[in-house]
Structure formats: structure tokens, C-alpha cells
Amino acid sequence: MDSIYLIGFMGSGKTTVAKWLAEKLQLPLQDTDDMVEQAYGMKISDIFEAYGEETFRTFESQVLTQTKTKDCIVSTGGGIIERDINVNWLQNKQVIYLQTSWDVIFNRLKNDATRPIWSDQKKDKQALLRKRESTYLQVATYTVPTDGKTVEQIGSDILDLI
Numbered sequence: 531m532d533s534i535y536l537i538g539f540m541g542s543g544k545t546t547v548a549k550w551l552a553e554k555l556q557l558p559l560q561d562t563d564d565m566v567e568q569a570y571g572m573k574i575s576d577i578f579e580a581y582g583e584e585t586f587r588t589f590e591s592q593v594l595t596q597t598k599t600k601d602c603i604v605s606t607g608g609g610i611i612e613r614d615i616n617v618n619w620l621q622n623k624q625v626i627y628l629q630t631s632w633d634v635i636f637n638r639l640k641n642d643a644t645r646p647i648w649s650d651q652k653k654d655k656q657a658l659l660r661k662r663e664s665t666y667l668q669v670a671t672y673t674v675p676t677d678g679k680t681v682e683q684i685g686s687d688i689l690d691l692i
């Protein structure tokens with residue numbers, strides 16, 4: 531089968547849902563953030579600090595093309611759609627957008643200090659979600675609303691769709 535690519539904003543549950551799907555379907559799991567950290571031997575936050583966001587985006591684009599397009603569950607970083615090259619690459623893949631409202635995201639991440647974009651006080655994250663939303667919807671083969679659902683419900687919704 532075609533790999534399942536999960537996209538969505540930070541805090542939408544991509545990693546958790548990807549793990550559930552991988553377990554359920556007995557498929558390997560790939561996570562573009564983990565791949566970047568492994569390939570470059572640095573934590574994402576250190577890459578942002580040392581080289582800035584643009585360099586991180588370049589690394590992220592590189593690892594995206596190294597993901598397995600068959601028989602795999604792939605969890606992507608929330609900004610994967612920031613680069614057109616990634617949007618184009620995802621165009622003919624099986625992409626699921628985990629659509630989560632700002633309120634739910636905010637409540638989940640309000641105390642999170644691990645994500646450089648989230649922790650950047652100068653950035654309006656709600657505006658960023660609004661800006662990214664149209665691209666998430668455009669890239670997605672299927673959109674799965676997640677508010678108020680358990681990981682099992684979200685996973686089952688995805689299995690019903692594919």
C-alpha cells in the first residue's frame with residue numbers, strides 16, 4: 531500500500547496517531563523530525579538556534595524525499611508545507627491532514643518549551659495556523675477533524691478512509 535503521510539499543525543497529534551497506525555497496521559514508522567535529528571546529529575531546537583529556520587527547512591526537505599513511499603506511516607513536522615518543493619512532492623502521496631482547532635492546540639502546547647516555532651514570542655501562532663490551514667487542506671488527500679476524539683477514533687477514521 532501507499533505510505534500514509536500525516537500532516538497538521540504542531541500539537542495536532544501526528545506523532546501519537548502515527549504510532550497507533552503503525553502498531554495497528556504492523557508497518558514501520560518514520561518521523562521527519564527524528565530523521566532530521568538523526569541525519570544531522572542535532573536536536574531540532576539546536577538546529578534552529580545554530581543555523582536558523584531556513585536551514586532546518588532545507589534539512590526537512592531532504593529527509594522528506596528519503597521517506598518510504600510504500601508500506602510505511604510517516605509523521606511530518608508541522609511546517610512541512612512551508613516549502614513549495616515539499617507541497618509538490620506530497621501532491622501524489624496519500625496524505626492525511628489532522629485538523630485540530632486553535633483552542634485545542636493552544637491548550638495542549640501552552641506549557642511546551644521544546645518547539646522553537648511555538649516558543650518564539652515574536653510569532654503569532656494562531657495566525658500561522660490560519661495561514662497554513664489552506665495549504666494543509668490543499669495537500670491533503672483526506673482531512674480528519676480531531677477535536678474531542680481519542681487516538682483510537684482518529685486512527686479508525688483514517689482506516690475507514692484509506
Ligand code: S3P
Binds near residue numbers: 538563574606609646
Ligand atoms: C515545526 C513543527 C515541529 C518541528 C519544528 C518546526 C513547525 O514539528 O518540525 O519545530 O514549523 O510547525 P511538530 O509539528 O511535530 O511539532
